[in-house]
Amino acid sequence: MLKTRKNEIFAALVLIAPFVALYGWMFIYPTIQMVHLSLMNAPLIGEGTWAGLKNYQRLFNDRIFRVAVWNTAYFVILTVVPGTAVALAIALMVSRLNGWFQSIILAMFFLPYVLPVSVVYILWDWLFNVQFGVLQNVIQPIVGHPVNVRRTIPWFMPTMAIITIWWTNGFSILLFLAGLRNISREIYEAAELDGASRVQVFFRITWPLIWPVTVLCLTIQLILQLKIFDQVYLFSRGGRTQATMVLVQYIFEQAFQKNNGGYAATIAVALFIIVVAFSVLQFQAARIRRAT
């Protein structure tokens, strides 16, 4: 018996070894090193010197950091709740359909999700092109003139939000569809017998039952969109990057464009704390809900 126990431990260690090794090397170690680096005055590659809390002092007085925090928050506000609402609406529409018709319609909604970000960038940049973009046919009648959405600051983040919702919504749609499928038909049939209207059915039955999935979607989106980088980087290239800066982009800029490894790590720690704070809040909220 002792031998099997020993064998079991040995087998377990062999099985977890690759994952643990990688996890330690690519996850734990860089996380610790990030905190260490944030206390250094160091270039991206090469020796640094101890800086103590200087980077953090600089962070608190850094106007661009505040812009980046604000833009990131603004982006989160523009995408998370609206995106989830749109996803729920689409899921409700798609869930009414069935068979291959549903498959086709779902594919039309989901395909953007599997596109690489560079493709999303090229597609939308072309759609919004000031001279030849087909969407200027929509913008021009409303605004009166073509708008360069990449370069007009008030348009930038809302445009990024629309593109992001278009791009990433497939994920939430699928979650909602799975959630809707889990609601038993009998409840609906009973409601129909009672003569409930569509709107009543939605608010009395669907909405409460789909609420846990909604919370899940909101949480996933929140954590995801806090890490926004790709789209904003690609669309803001050559523009007023300071005005459209988001947090991960600021990390990137400091490390890879300005060669300030230490300060970049400091911003990374700030992002880290923000994400952890949101995660903990969400976890606590979930616990309180369960307790009551």
Added chain:
Amino acid sequence: MRGILGKTLATAALLAFTVGAQAKETVVWWDFLGGGDGVRMKKLIEDFNNDHKDSIEIQGTTLEWGVPFYSKVQTSAAVGEGPDIMTYHSSRIPLGVSQNVLVEITPDDMKTIGLGEASFAKAPWEAVHVDGKQYAVPFDQHPIVLYYNKDKLAAAGLLGDDGLPKGLNGVDNFAAALKKLQDGGTKYGLSTVTADGSFAYRTFYSLLCQQGGTAGSDGNWLPGDNLQKMVNAVQVEADWVKNGATPKNTDYPSTVALFTNGDAAMMINGVWEVPTMVDLQKQGKLFNWGAVELPVFFDHPCTYSDSHTFAIPNNVGKAQTPEKHAAVLEVIKWMEDHALFWATAGHIPANKAVTDSAEYKALQPQATYAPLTANMIYDPTSKFAGVASPLFDAAGNSLTPAINGEIDVTTAVTEFRDTLTDLQ
């Protein structure tokens, strides 16, 4: 599973080998020449490779101009993965040296190339030196110019008998000309990059200089009345935008498209767009056009210029082998010898042997704007100036909103100066 992984790694190794195992010396080349001049550079590289079939092959990559290019150069050199040779703006050399990104070009190297101080125009030659050491070989000078649609200018009575524009000197005259052009049915009088203050800075810097102003130097930017002169310069362009003579928030590709499709009668842009016009005209898709030195908006003629150079990145931990270095020098020498073809890309070669040649003097419209070399001004020598530098950033971030009427010009220029002053 291990089989597949093994094959994957083997494929990787194989790919690495096929690149490395050739007897021929491979020179990895990066440039940022994505405009009309990029076509000419591709051709030069192709010709070079044909001339050196058995000995050297250039593998060229064109990356996104500006900040993306220079960030990549900086990062890749730091980890020893940069190219063997690259194009580099002379304006940025002090910054590149301060970041330890550039390898010195030694007097021995120059001897190998067979060129020296006497071979080059003065301004680009000086611009590749920092503290008496040379860090690049100048290839050209590329000022900005005024492109014009001859048909439209003629219709507006702005074209002289010599085919050159007339009546454009002076801020007010120029504005009146723009109005005339628009009254004649042209959508915009002038197209120029208004979405990016770092691009427009070239125009502002020219106009600052036309008032006898200076950008200043480290710690003392836009001193005294130069601040006001810069405000005057920016105001000129802000007014064009305000009056609808120049479209708002227009970025580079649109600027060119507006001119070539006839929506704008004139364009302020770099000489590197000359080949775009030449090629379009060859295909019968363009009107009669010309390019001239910037008009004198203020007191005297003055035009911003920069210079493309060849530089060798300081690939940390991977110094060039003597064979590779020799190949790189051969590339530079060959390119300098063939700079006449580069001149067809609109640029003014730095190599005097080329600019003195009869063939060069016969090129049009190059010959028309060639006299402006007497009135050129380069960026201040500073590790904060140049393409993709802090100054460039500050111009983009502070001056763009001023051009487009989002903030007051004086506020913007003051912010620009303060940002520069804060740099250490």
Added chain:
Amino acid sequence: MSAVVEVDVQGPGRRHGAAGISALLLTALTVLTACIWFFPIYWALVTSFRTEDETVKSMSALPLQPTLDGYLYLIQNSSLPIWYVNSTIVSISVTILVVAMAACCGYAISQLRFPGRTALWWMILASFMVPVPALIVNHFMIIASVKLVNTYPGMVLPMLIAPVTVIVYKQFFDSVPREFREAALVDGANEFQLLFRIFLPMNWGVTTALAIITFIGAWNSFLWPFLAAQSEKMMTVTVGISSVQDAFGVYYARLLAGAVLASLPVAVAYLLFQRRVTEAITLSAGIKG
């Protein structure tokens, strides 16, 4: 499009009167929304088949003179074929390694008792909180310190962190009845045989689903390959089409053809394995469908 609507009429439309009409309207609205949603992709396809001249002159619904010029140019003259090879090597390596490591680790946590098991499990759960993009600076330093920048291993390594995959495996292995394991142990099978002969084949669907979603994720990832691939020869499709300019000015049809080619493998993978992708997404979010 009319055929599609017709089919639907036989569905919810069977009910009569006002409800039937509103159902029909709702379906029409759904189709309209789907068409709007799909429009950017449609427009990219149309543009990619136009002549360059047409891209700037016409906004017709279909190309007036359909041409494959953009595609042919890219295949013959650009680095796109090399980027395809790179993307394939990187994505397949990531997929195999992630799934293999997660299956092993998930199995151990689910079925075996060993010291540190609970701690490991909690750490994996907690790692959800760490924003990986915050680690790019340190990833770059680590990969540079072992001289792996601009190599395949350097690109693959930081992309292997996928704690979700372990969690999904663990949950599925948990639901395998204990009798299977005990019976097999009595028969003299060892843990590795158990995993590869019983547990994995029993959950083959999960593995396929996870592999597909990992592949799509790896093919589409941008930030890390963008930092790790320094030379054109090492770039993936996603990085290449947005960083390398072909130095011939702006050619829209060509650009959009590049976009179409770049997304083709994942789009095809999705269309072929639609059900598995749906499954994978609901699995990874912790909803069992």
